[in-house]
Amino acid sequence: MTTDEQKAVHPRALLIAATDDLAAAGAVEALRARMPGAGITAVTRAGSSLTADRLISAAVEGPYGFILTPHLLRELRGGFDLAWAAVGDLSSPAYRRVALLLSLARAKQKAAIGPGGEVVPLAGWLKRAGISLGLLSLLRAAWRRALAPHRRRRAQRLLHGDRPPFGLRRVNIGVSDRCNHRCIMCSEHSPYCADGLPRAESRGGRRMAAEAVLDERDFGLMDPAIYRDLIRDLRAMGCREVELCGLGEPLLHPRLFDFLRQAKAAGLWVRLVTNASLLATVGAHGNAPSLEGNARTLVALGLDEIHISLNAGTPETYAKVHGVAPSVFHRVLAAIRAVAEARRNAAPPAPRSPLQTWRGAEVRTVAPTIETSFVVQADNYREPVEWVRLVANAGVDIITFSALGAAPPGAPVQLPAEQLKEAKANVAAAVELARSRGLEVRGTFGALADSGPAFSEHLYAHMPCYIGHIFALVTASGRIHPCCACERVVGDLKDGGFAKAWRGDPYRRFREECLDLPNRLPGLDGCSCMACPYGPWNVEFHRRLYAG
């Protein structure tokens, strides 16, 4: 049988993937599952990475490289039953060359497959990623390639300057290291955290001595003077967002409302992360506490987003997961309703200019956006649908399902394999319900549960981590951690403030190590890089660094 005759008899698939593409290895398996027995032709960028090796060994023919030679064109036009582009991000415009090759291929079906296994037809993918294959855009891409060496030099300069190149994207400020809950999966306050050490001393001092210090008024609460200086430094360093959360419950800080006001006055986008169980009992500015009053104050302050954790669909499960009385469940739902109601009653912002008035002045949604989250685990995996129904009725805008992070050892929270399957099905049904109710879904659990460590491993085999230029976590006592998955301390606000710490040796050393991450896998000392929650931020920063 000639080669052409073989091609006519056996199903044929084509896979086009960049060698640094996270999706490539998974795509080979997915292709095999979709077309058992098919011959796979691989087109990869020349190289010898792990991903490319897997592709090469999987391919019956190829790889052919990305240079559009007459030989490659002939192969692409050879006729396939199915042709896929494996891309690391279905929304990224960076895959123009891959898209061009795919569009030139002759195949009955053409699609792109993302790292989570999502398959999108070619036209839908191009639209979603904003990729245009017109002559002008191809010329632009060629121009960008010509500028690449200059951009590499510029990136090096920016990465070693005295300021984060694009300003810090976000800083998490732990105004309170205390918490009134004892969530079973919490890395700081779970009852399973008891490790024989005083918590304030363990894990580099990140945990607080939860029960032991509740009577000491100042322990675990941020000093207002330190907060004021921190906001000043962040503003000067071009920081765009602050998230008041950290290692405990922000509503436990008596100055929280002042803190929010200061951050807004500094021009920052502000997000509050809370369990919201105390929203009815804290007093804003000495007023008698009231749920409605506090909700109105949050809206009036201009808070941009409030994230309320509510990890159950019933009071009984809530009590088990959060380590509090079942009645608190209803209090939290009431808090969500109160913020939504206060937002509804607030007047929309006035048009900002006569031109806007003339054009009909877009009416912005009144802040804050309300998000609520559900960490899927052994106690609550049956309740996602019930939960969505409740929070949608209460008035949330965004929901997030997430997989468990680093839970305390011994905590009975992990889902065994058979329950994981059921959990995914429940979450999928809940996501569908949420979308039908008009909610935005930020995390869908499935992709995270499947590909957390694999995603990190592939990502950081091919690119550095930039988190020291993007983000920081500051605890109530003033310690600076470079990321939420690192126990390392890279500075202390009490030693001269944030800007000084950022330029200091420990922080610089950390950033150097991050740039060398591909040579330090499985990760940096004291950091859980294989369970990194910042992959997408790093990818975005990388693109920006080399794009402009």
Ligand code: SF4
């Ligand atoms: S509310 Fe947050 S900080 Fe408090 S115990 Fe639960 S997870 Fe931990």
Ligand code: SF4
């Ligand atoms: S966990 Fe590791 S890879 Fe992820 S942001 Fe932190 S230092 Fe970087």
